[in-house]
Amino acid sequence: MSAVLILGATSDIARAIARAYAKAGRDVILAARHHDRVAPDVTDLELRYGITARAVEFDVLDTAGHARFFDALGMLPDTVISVVGFMGDQATSERDPQAADLVMRSNYVGPAAVLAEAANRMAARGAGVVIGISSVAGERGRAKNYVYGSAKAGFTAYLSGLRNRLAGTGVRVITVLPGYVKTRISEGLATPRLLTAKPTEVADAVLAAETGGRDVLYVRPIWRLVMAVIRSIPERIFKKMRI
Amino acid sequence: MMLAGWGRYPHAECRVVAPRSREELLAAIGNEPSLIARGNGRAYGDAALNADATLDLRHRDRFVGFDDATGVLEAEAGTLLADMLDALVPRGWFPAVTPGTKFVTLGGMLAADVHGKNHHKAGAIGDHVESLRLAVADGSVRRCARDENPALFAATLGGMGLTGVILSARVKLRPIETAYIRQETLRARDLDEIMALFEASRDWTYTVAWIDCLARGRDLGRALLYRGEHARREELPDDRRAEPLRVPPRRPHRVPIDFPALTLNRWSVTAFNRLYYGRARPGAAIVDYDRFFYPLDAILDWNRLYGRSGFVQYQCVLPKSASRAGLAALLERVAAAGAGSFLSVLKLLGPGRGMLSFPMEGYTLALDFPADPANLVLMTELDAIVAAHGGRIYLAKDARVAAADFRRGYDDLAAFGAVRAAVDPGGKFASLQSRRLGL
CATH class of the missing domain: 3.40.462 (Vanillyl-alcohol Oxidase; Chain A, domain 3)
Structure with missing residues (x-):
């Protein structure tokens, strides 16, 4: 059965994606920094859906080790999804360059590098799908989360370029922009209901994007409109808005 | 956040803790002075509301084991009945007891000792539980079954979360030929x-x-x-x-x-x-x-x-x-x-x-x-x-x-109270309902 590799498998969104793919009959490889933490998910996925699942150790920040990581898998998955992300604390990131560096590497450098490694191998094979979970926060820098947002902006641009480069090689590159999602990160924040997706919604959208041939996906279509509006606000006004 | 049961009456502002890992869950149980477990919120009233800490267990929803020969499923307490049906009906197994909605969690079913349309033949869900793991007030986890901590086992089935937090359970299903x-x-x-x-x-x-x-x-x-x-x-x-x-x-x-x-x-x-x-x-x-x-x-x-x-x-x-x-x-x-x-x-x-x-x-x-x-x-x-x-x-x-009307109906409250006094002397596990009823 064709396999999907999920990078950053401990998050709520990653768990939902794993279930959606397993339900569709795909074998699943869960990659996480502490892979023993996803061992219960491996059992769960196999019992529920009758597919084959396994857990592997993976550190997105160890870019030098990414090639070795793929070699050790013993196969090249049909689909590779990066759900890796780290919000960090904006106020800390503003003052502490080390903290900002970690946010930037976790959301841009690491995910871009690992998906590039996967895509290059897929290009050699002539088939494959890489999917990056980016963020609408990358669409415009905002006072509240621009360190995270700038990293996501880099990741989004990287995916765009990768897609451009690999068009015609049989490798597809999909960018997913979830908007607000009900996860542990957003817990306690009052996000607008209309704009807030459940992790299962993100998962279904990702799977649908793969099967349906989409390139860039807003999980809730309303976000396309919201971000169009936010992008169109002139900078001299935007800078005073503090949104 | 504002919480209510399925009946949407009453509402209460509750601090919600939603642990992902087993460690987080046990830490929450250890740290919170007063809490109640909550599953998918299908109890109608105030049974799963606690303003100090309401423990949202819906992320603890993994299948742990299933034996195709005996039909025994072990699963985490937050597992939805709907998910059990989706996975196991196609394999020829059906819950031995089911309430009138499938949007309940395994833990919720056990805590309410739910019954179904076959109660006269099969009893309640508690009659089909082989064992369960319960996190109790002192921070330990106890395995409960008919032959292990039997009193705690009996008090937990139907105990509305007042003996501790059910972490997982083994339940026996029944074989079916068709859906x-x-x-x-x-x-x-x-x-x-x-x-x-x-x-x-x-x-x-x-x-x-x-x-x-x-x-x-x-x-x-x-x-x-x-x-x-x-x-x-x-x-x-x-x-x-x-x-x-x-x-x-x-x-x-x-x-x-x-x-x-x-x-x-x-x-x-x-x-x-x-x-x-x-x-x-x-x-x-x-x-x-x-x-x-x-x-x-x-x-x-x-x-x-x-x-x-x-x-x-x-x-x-x-x-x-x-x-x-x-x-x-x-x-x-x-x-x-x-x-x-x-x-x-x-x-x-x-x-x-x-x-x-x-x-x-x-x-x-x-x-x-x-x-x-x-x-x-x-x-x-x-x-x-x-x-x-x-x-x-x-x-x-x-x-x-x-409280008085409730108490007149249940003749076994002293036994329940004794189990609770032994396992949770400080009354850590409490809900708006248990306080109203003096439980």
Whole structure:
């Protein structure tokens, strides 16, 4: 059965994606920094859906080790999804360059590098799908989360370029922009209901994007409109808005 | 955040803790001075509300093990019944006991010791639990079974989360040949007829009745009895025999808005009930398990039909010897008030299991009332009728019963209290309901 590799498998969104793919009959490889933490998910996925699942150790920040990581898998998955992300604390990131560096590497450098490694191998094979979970926060820098947002902006641009480069090689590159999602990160924040997706919604959208041939996906279509509006606000006004 | 049960009455501002890992979960139990576990929020009233800390267990929803030979499933407490059905019905296994909605968690089912349409044959869910793991107040995890911590085991089944937090459980399922039920529908013109039908249907695996709670006089107790058996393969229509365990998926409908509370009144409900009773076609049919067990699940958020102020489901059980008189008194009072609901359900239960578990041998009646002042008064009158007939109230539905009325119905409270005093002397596990009831 064709396999999907999920990078950053401990998050709520990653768990939902794993279930959606397993339900569709795909074998699943869960990659996480502490892979023993996803061992219960491996059992769960196999019992529920009758597919084959396994857990592997993976550190997105160890870019030098990414090639070795793929070699050790013993196969090249049909689909590779990066759900890796780290919000960090904006106020800390503003003052502490080390903290900002970690946010930037976790959301841009690491995910871009690992998906590039996967895509290059897929290009050699002539088939494959890489999917990056980016963020609408990358669409415009905002006072509240621009360190995270700038990293996501880099990741989004990287995916765009990768897609451009690999068009015609049989490798597809999909960018997913979830908007607000009900996860542990957003817990306690009052996000607008209309704009807030459940992790299962993100998962279904990702799977649908793969099967349906989409390139860039807003999980809730309303976000396309919201971000169009936010992008169109002139900078001299935007800078005073503090949104 | 603002939380409520399925009836959306009452609401309370609760601090919600939603652990992902086992370590986070155990840390929360250790650190919080007062907390209650919550599953998918299907208890109707205030059983899973605690302002200090309400533990959202829905992320703890993994299958841990399943034995295809014996049908024993081990799963984390937050696992949804719907997920068990999705995974295990196609493999020929069905829950030994299921409540009327599949959007409940395993932990919630155990904490309420839920019963189903087969209670007279199979008992409650607790009768099919092999063992469970319970995190208790001192931070330890205890394995409980009939032969290990038996008193704690008995108190936890139906214990409404007051003995600790159920982490996982092993439950036994029953084998099925098909995903379908062979159903018969029978009409009963009054209370005596429906009670006679229940008696005559004792050998059926599943029995339940919808009762017109606004019918009076000669028609008092007018009802439709549904009884069912798991269909065998050869009983299915030809086109379903090839894949007998597969049910074509249904698209659920959603109630998009809160209905104005006025939508439900004496006249609309009377008209609905008359129509429902009149149009029901007595006879036999093959229906899929979803339609038979979970008709309301097809309408997501149906609780919004009762408007913003919510509703209370009133469910009581009366000892069998007092059931005829008690039911008549309850139905008379409800019909006189004209306060009935679409969803009035009658069922004959088998013997119960004690402690805080609800079922006892006799008739259980469940009615929905919009949560308005008149109905809250009416329900205290019903409490008096229930108490006078030796009955009791179901805590999974309750949002408002007075401590004294509740206590009169449960004769095993001292045993429950003793277990709790031993395992949770500081009263760490508490809900708005347990405080109201002095538990």
